Amino acid sequence: MKNVLFLIFLLVVFFAKSSFALIEIDITRGNLNPLPVAVSPLYVESKSSEALKELEMGSKISKIIETNLLRSGLFNPLEKDSFVQKPDIAHLKPRFEDWKLIKAQALITGKINITDDKLRVEFRLWDVLAAKEIMALAFTTVPDNWRRVAHIITDKIYERLTGEEGYFDTRIIYVSEKGPKNRRIKKLAIMDQDGANTKYLTLGNELVLTPRFNPTNQMVTYMSYFRNLPRVYLLDIETGVQEVVGEFPGMTFAPRFSPDGKKIIMSFAKDGNSDIFTMNLETRVVERITEHPAIDTSPSYSPNGKYICFNSDRSGYQQIYIMRSDGSNVKRITFGQGIYGTPVWSPRGDLIAFTKMYKNRFYIGVMRIDGSGERLLTENYYQEAPSWSPNGRVLIFYRETKSGSQGEGFSATLWSIDLTGYNERLIETLTDASDPSWSSLLSK
Amino acid sequence: MNKSIFLSVIFHIIIISLTAISFPYMIRKPIDLPPIISIELIQISDFTNIPYAPKAKKILEKIKKEKERVISEQAPPKIVKKEKPDAIPLPKDAKKKKKIKTKKQNPKKIESEIKQVSEFEKKELFDPDQIAALIDKSKVETAETMRKSDKLTQSQDKNFIASGLSLSEEDALKAQIFGCWSIPLGLPYNENLLVRIKLKLKTDGTVIKSEILDHARMNTPGQGFYKVLAESALRAIRLCQPLRVPTTGYDRWKDLQLNFDANEMLKG
Amino acid sequence: MVLGNSIRSVLLVIMAAIILSACATKTTKKVGDYEISKISGDTFTGVETVKYLATGVPDRVFFATNKSILTTASRDTLRKQATWLRENKNINVTVEGHCDERGTREYNLALGERRANAAKDYLMTYGISGNRISVISYGKERPVNAGSDLLAWSQNRRSVTVKAN
Numbered sequence: 001m002k003n004v005l006f007l008i009f010l011l012v013v014f015f016a017k018s019s020f021a022l023i024e025i026d027i028t029r030g031n032l033n034p035l036p037v038a039v040s041p042l043y044v045e046s047k048s049s050e051a052l053k054e055l056e057m058g059s060k061i062s063k064i065i066e067t068n069l070l071r072s073g074l075f076n077p078l079e080k081d082s083f084v085q086k087p088d089i090a091h092l093k094p095r096f097e098d099w100k101l102i103k104a105q106a107l108i109t110g111k112i113n114i115t116d117d118k119l120r121v122e123f124r125l126w127d128v129l130a131a132k133e134i135m136a137l138a139f140t141t142v143p144d145n146w147r148r149v150a151h152i153i154t155d156k157i158y159e160r161l162t163g164e165e166g167y168f169d170t171r172i173i174y175v176s177e178k179g180p181k182n183r184r185i186k187k188l189a190i191m192d193q194d195g196a197n198t199k200y201l202t203l204g205n206e207l208v209l210t211p212r213f214n215p216t217n218q219m220v221t222y223m224s225y226f227r228n229l230p231r232v233y234l235l236d237i238e239t240g241v242q243e244v245v246g247e248f249p250g251m252t253f254a255p256r257f258s259p260d261g262k263k264i265i266m267s268f269a270k271d272g273n274s275d276i277f278t279m280n281l282e283t284r285v286v287e288r289i290t291e292h293p294a295i296d297t298s299p300s301y302s303p304n305g306k307y308i309c310f311n312s313d314r315s316g317y318q319q320i321y322i323m324r325s326d327g328s329n330v331k332r333i334t335f336g337q338g339i340y341g342t343p344v345w346s347p348r349g350d351l352i353a354f355t356k357m358y359k360n361r362f363y364i365g366v367m368r369i370d371g372s373g374e375r376l377l378t379e380n381y382y383q384e385a386p387s388w389s390p391n392g393r394v395l396i397f398y399r400e401t402k403s404g405s406q407g408e409g410f411s412a413t414l415w416s417i418d419l420t421g422y423n424e425r426l427i428e429t430l431t432d433a434s435d436p437s438w439s440s441l442l443s444k
Numbered sequence: 445m446n447k448s449i450f451l452s453v454i455f456h457i458i459i460i461s462l463t464a465i466s467f468p469y470m471i472r473k474p475i476d477l478p479p480i481i482s483i484e485l486i487q488i489s490d491f492t493n494i495p496y497a498p499k500a501k502k503i504l505e506k507i508k509k510e511k512e513r514v515i516s517e518q519a520p521p522k523i524v525k526k527e528k529p530d531a532i533p534l535p536k537d538a539k540k541k542k543k544i545k546t547k548k549q550n551p552k553k554i555e556s557e558i559k560q561v562s563e564f565e566k567k568e569l570f571d572p573d574q575i576a577a578l579i580d581k582s583k584v585e586t587a588e589t590m591r592k593s594d595k596l597t598q599s600q601d602k603n604f605i606a607s608g609l610s611l612s613e614e615d616a617l618k619a620q621i622f623g624c625w626s627i628p629l630g631l632p633y634n635e636n637l638l639v640r641i642k643l644k645l646k647t648d649g650t651v652i653k654s655e656i657l658d659h660a661r662m663n664t665p666g667q668g669f670y671k672v673l674a675e676s677a678l679r680a681i682r683l684c685q686p687l688r689v690p691t692t693g694y695d696r697w698k699d700l701q702l703n704f705d706a707n708e709m710l711k712g
Numbered sequence: 713m714v715l716g717n718s719i720r721s722v723l724l725v726i727m728a729a730i731i732l733s734a735c736a737t738k739t740t741k742k743v744g745d746y747e748i749s750k751i752s753g754d755t756f757t758g759v760e761t762v763k764y765l766a767t768g769v770p771d772r773v774f775f776a777t778n779k780s781i782l783t784t785a786s787r788d789t790l791r792k793q794a795t796w797l798r799e800n801k802n803i804n805v806t807v808e809g810h811c812d813e814r815g816t817r818e819y820n821l822a823l824g825e826r827r828a829n830a831a832k833d834y835l836m837t838y839g840i841s842g843n844r845i846s847v848i849s850y851g852k853e854r855p856v857n858a859g860s861d862l863l864a865w866s867q868n869r870r871s872v873t874v875k876a877n
Binding site: 022023024025026027028029030031032033034035036073074105127129130161162163164418420422 | 609614617618621622623624625626627628629631642668669670671672675676677678679680682683696697699700701702703704705706707708709710
């Protein structure tokens with residue numbers, strides 16, 4: 001009996017020793033470096049008749065893809081001089097060892113072709129470490145549209161590698177400013193999100209402020225002092241035709257579109273009181289949304305159109321409120337120190353971006369729609385009016401500098417910052433700029 | 445009598461003017477609380493984590509950035525937990541310093557600090573009953589109970605008791621993977637960012653097979669970021685081959701599970 | 713002796729009050745050899761930037777930060793404007809409301825409108841018909857002082873009455 005027990009004991013010990021626990025190791029740190037990617041120049045068939053044109057356009061397209069990825073702050077496009085493989089072979093079968101050597105983790109290759117006045121661009125996205133292709137797409141369009149092809153390709157790559165929709169095939173509308181600080185000449189300007197293709201929509205004869213796109217990016221609503229009457233206007237980008245919105249007997253301002261594009265929501269000021277109104281663009285019916293002796297302004301719809309966040313000083317100072325889209329159920333959501341303004345609802349529906357003023361400094365921040373989780377992203381002498389990228393990840397806003405006693409040294413510039421507070425970036429514009437607003441994805 | 449009234453008025457004027465003028469000087473300065481010194485408990489990892497030094501610069505840069513950024517009203521609950529319930533209310537500066545200091549520390553250290561407090565309150569890990577259990581039961585069972593208590597902490601004590609890797613062995617491996625893992629910056633910071641990957645290794649540290657637990661989550665709508673996170677973890681493992689495995693005891697570590705958690709880095 | 717004591721106490725109190733009242737915040741700027749008190753309680757009180765509708769009738773009133781309340785000085789100015797408007801029944805005016813640059817653009821448009829209406833309403837209480845007074849807000853778009861300091865900002869927070877015909 002003792003021997004049996006002893007044997008059993010030995011066996012138990014033996015098995016206990018050999019059945020080791022599965023070792024678990026927690027990896028809670030990594031580097032927050034942008035992902036190294038290699039953007040290979042687009043491959044051109046040497047026999048092609050348009051080879052020169054294709055080469056030039058191909059290199060421009062890959063440059064735009066590179067710049068877009070770099071500016072997003074999430075990617076690090078590697079220097080082309082270090083590329084070992086030629087574009088043609090890389091596009092067919094990359095030698096992943098070569099790309100691994102230069103530390104690339106993703107590779108983008110492509111091919112460009114222009115025949116019969118048609119542009120065709122093909123691209124492939126490769127996972128260098130897994131040594132396999134993870135995406136391949138081709139686009140056909142007119143040659144003039146080559147910039148948009150580059151932006152759409154970037155969107156696809158971005159989406160595949162981050163899991164989120166991109167924001168590169170978009171436009172930004174803003175107010176271009178020039179002149180002495182107390183007599184600025186302002187024009188509506190529109191440009192690609194990377195600063196290219198700037199176009200002016202007004203001449204600068206009257207003051208224009210706060211322009212916003214409609215959901216299809218074909219119309220713009222803004223405020224103008226045309227004929228010295230400050231009113232909200234509607235502008236068709238294609239035709240250039242402008243019309244006043246409604247027949248209000250007083251100043252209207254701070255306009256935005258509803259998410260379905262059917263209404264314009266704005267503030268109307270009369271006898272010292274500003275309230276929020278909407279006007280249906282088809283029926284022309286005007287609806288009152290707020291009724292309060294305090295200033296109610298800067299309204300912004302939630303993406304599902306059911307709620308509106310706005311700025312009101314009914315508590316004594318500017319704070320942010322939420323209400324249902326019919327004006328009922330008004331609730332204050334900001335209770336922190338300082339005063340809050342310019343609330344704008346994220347396209348994802350989960351956050352509201354705002355401007356905060358505290359102790360003579362200006363902050364851009366985000367908070368949840370119930371007012372909790374306030375996070376301040378950046379601080380400055382003066383900055384305000386954030387606007388969301390269509391994927392709800394990036395905010396664009398404007399800054400003004402302190403000027404001397406005669407207004408010298410004054411400048412207004414556009415900036416963008418990632419939702420996480422990283423990647424604060426100056427957005428280059430041809431002139432001084434303010435009041436930026438981001439379009440939705442053009443390709444949708 | 446006139447003389448005395450006159451003298452009295454003069455004296456009154458002098459006193460009043462003295463008090464009026466001296467008001468600014470009499471403003472009391474707030475009592476300066478002694479600066480809070482946070483004691484950095486030196487862990488063994490401090491010595492074995494030397495390869496981490498070049499990364500430290502990046503972290504320090506990040507901290508400098510944090511310093512410039514304004515800390516929002518609602519401090520993350522983590523920090524609040526650290527203070528004992530009857531702690532002196534800290535002046536704002538000390539609070540900031542403490543927050544930055546904790547970032548500098550290896551996450552392990554934060555846990556140790558919490559442990560210092562909780563030792564007196566919770567007696568989690570040094571429970572004599574559990575230690576008795578360790579002696580009696582087989583290693584496998586102990587490992588399960590120990591790990592279940594808190595997945596996200598890096599408790600050296602737990603690993604030391606339960607796993608087969610020594611502290612320095614584990615540190616070497618961790619440091620290696622820390623360097624290889626490029627955390628995608630685009631991840632939503634308020635979601636569960638944990639990817640668990642099981643590995644089968646060869647004796648030289650190369651990976652024979654890798655398996656993502658929670659594989660189904662990769663295709664769940666609304667969890668697209670999980671696929672991205674998982675892919676980044678796989679890239680890290682591939683990049684880091686051959687893994688820095690111990691030279692002996694292959695049977696101990698031939699099956700390894702790496703729990704990639706991006707929460708700490710992204711929540712900041 | 714009792715009377716002497718009470719006189720002393722009264723004098724004490726008066727003395728204390730006089731000394732303390734001198735402690736109101738002031739921002740002063742040297743002009744030439746003498747200092748002129750220009751901002752009192754955050755509202756501009758100087759004469760720089762002020763134009764005149766007629767002799768002795770200043771064209772503007774000033775406000776404190778974020779406020780549209782009329783100060784005593786403002787009401788005094790508006791009374792003079794009202795008198796002048798009563799004497800010149802054929803003149804119509806526009807009241808322009810302005811803000812300093814330290815605020816969000818849209819809210820400042822509304823605040824300017826409120827300030828302009830504060831002035832208009834006061835003029836109307838002195839019998840000037842509302843039909844003669846139109847109102848426009850320029851928010852922070854048309855500062856009179858392009859500087860970025862307290863003085864400039866206080867000069868920009870204003871309601872200006874302008875002849876419309």
